Structures are given as structure tokens and as C-alpha cells.
Amino acid sequence: DADVxxxxxxxxxxxxKRIMLECxxxxxxxxxxxxxxxxxxxxxxIYYSFDxxxxxxxxxxxxxxxxxxxxxxxxxxxxxxxxxxxALYFCATSDYRGAGADTQYFGPGTRLTVL
Amino acid sequence: xxxxxxxxIHITVSEGASLELRCNYSYGATPYxxxxxxxxxxxxxxxxxxxxxxxxxxGIKGFEAEFKRSQSSFNxxxxxxxxxxxxEYFCAVLIYNQGGKLIFGQGTELSVKP
Numbered sequence: 453d454a455d456v457x458x459x460x461x462x463x464x465x466x467x468x469k470r471i472m473l474e475c476x477x478x479x480x481x482x483x484x485x486x487x488x489x490x491x492x493x494x495x496x497x498i499y500y501s502f503d504x505x506x507x508x509x510x511x512x513x514x515x516x517x518x519x520x521x522x523x524x525x526x527x528x529x530x531x532x533x534x535x536x537x538x539a540l541y542f543c544a545t546s547d548y549r550g551a552g553a554d555t556q557y558f559g560p561g562t563r564l565t566v567l
Numbered sequence: 568x569x570x571x572x573x574x575x576i577h578i579t580v581s582e583g584a585s586l587e588l589r590c591n592y593s594y595g596a597t598p599y600x601x602x603x604x605x606x607x608x609x610x611x612x613x614x615x616x617x618x619x620x621x622x623x624x625x626g627i628k629g630f631e632a633e634f635k636r637s638q639s640s641f642n643x644x645x646x647x648x649x650x651x652x653x654x655e656y657f658c659a660v661l662i663y664n665q666g667g668k669l670i671f672g673q674g675t676e677l678s679v680k681p
Contacts, residue, residue, distance in 0.1 A: 494671035558611040
């Protein structure tokens with residue numbers, strides 16, 4: 453079984469709808485991240501969480517919210533989806549080793565299309 | 568400002584030929600550097616990473632990368648490319664004083680000719 457799973461893998465929705473993307477991990481990592489990928493832009497950080505009670509905004513958090521339900525679960529919500537949120541979304545976890553020496557492991561991604 | 572630049576958007580090489588993908592970073596502190604690969608329809612897989620020590624690091628699938636502080640570069644190399652190496656490759660730098668976030672380059676798409 454995969455260490456980092458994302459559901460759904462693909463989703464098509466309409467403008468104005470509320471959407472939740474879910475991420476689960478079995479790696480036992482405390483840190484979790486949500487990124488979005490747009491062609492030609494690489495990945496950009498939306499939100500990150502150090503633990504259940506510590507959630508932080510990333511570079512492009514506007515229009516998104518998150519919930520860390522447990523150490524293993526980190527959900528991303530689009531309260532009112534708009535077409536420019538059409539993208540590939542990745543969840544990642546990291547094994548913090550101190551001194552900033554993290555390694556992030558990525559899920560398979562969720563392809564979201566907003567019509 | 569921190570940034571990562573991958574100058575080549577798309578590269579085509581023949582199977583069996585050598586490969587070098589370029590990566591330049593801008594970061595004021597000691598960089599922690601990564602290369603990830605994304606196969607079509609797949610997530611990102613870690614190829615290799617540099618934290619400290621030997622500036623030539625070995626990764627999976629026969630890849631290696633060399634950290635050159637004087638050139639702010641972390642180029643990825645492979646001596647003989649296989650058709651299965653066709654994918655998109657991302658270089659990233661870890662910003663550890665900002666939650667450990669990764670700053671990614673734009674990616675380089677690799678095509679392999681038979």
C-alpha cells in the first residue's frame with residue numbers, strides 16, 4: 453500500500469461548488485503539506501502543518517482552507533471553486549530530522565477541473 | 568528572494584546518450600537540494616538529495632547530481648539514458664526557516680528518442 457494516499461484522484465466540478473481533497477499517510481510523519489502544480493510553474497505551496505494544532509499559510513492560500521483531523525490526515529477545501537483553481541494538487545509529508553534536514557514524500561496527486 | 572531556475576523547459580536525448588539537466592538556485596543560507604521525477608500521470612518521486620558532505624550525490628535509477636556552491640548549481644546527470652527515463656524532472660531547495668517548504672523550479676521535460 454502507498455504511504456501517502458490522496459482521494460479523489462480526479463474530480464470535475466462546477467464554479468461555486470465546495471470541494472474537499474483528502475490526504476492520508478501511514479509514514480508516521482508530523483509534517484504535512486499541500487501544493488498545487490500548474491504547467492510551467494512547478495509546484496507552489498498552499499498550506500502546511502507541523503502537527504494537529506499548528507497550521508500555516510503558504511504562498512498561495514487565498515481561496516483555500518485546510519483541516520488537520522489527525523496526525524495522519526490533512527484535508528484541503530475549496531469553499532467556492534473557480535476555474536483558475538483547475539490544477540494538479542499534491543499532498544506531501546516530511547520526516548523532520550532537525551537542523552532543517554527534511555525530506556518530503558509526495559502522494560499521487562488529485563487532478564481537479566473546475567468548469 | 569529564494570528561487571530555483573531550470574533553464575531548459577524541454578530536452579530530447581537519444582536512448583543510450585548521456586544526460587545533464589541544469590538547476591540553479593538562489594538562497595542565502597546553506598542549501599538543502601533535491602531532485603524529483605514525475606512520470607506521466609504519477610506523483611513526484613525523490614531521485615536524490617544533498618544535505619551536506621560529499622558534493623557528488625548518488626540517487627536511484629542511476630542518477631547523480633553535483634552540488635557546486637561557487638556556481639549555485641545542482642545539476643542532475645545520467646551516463647546512459649533509458650526510454651523509461653522520459654518524464655518531467657524538478658529541482659527544489661528546502662527553505663527550512665519557513666516551515667521546511669520546498670521551492671521548486673519550473674521543471675524540465677525529458678523526451679527520449681529510440
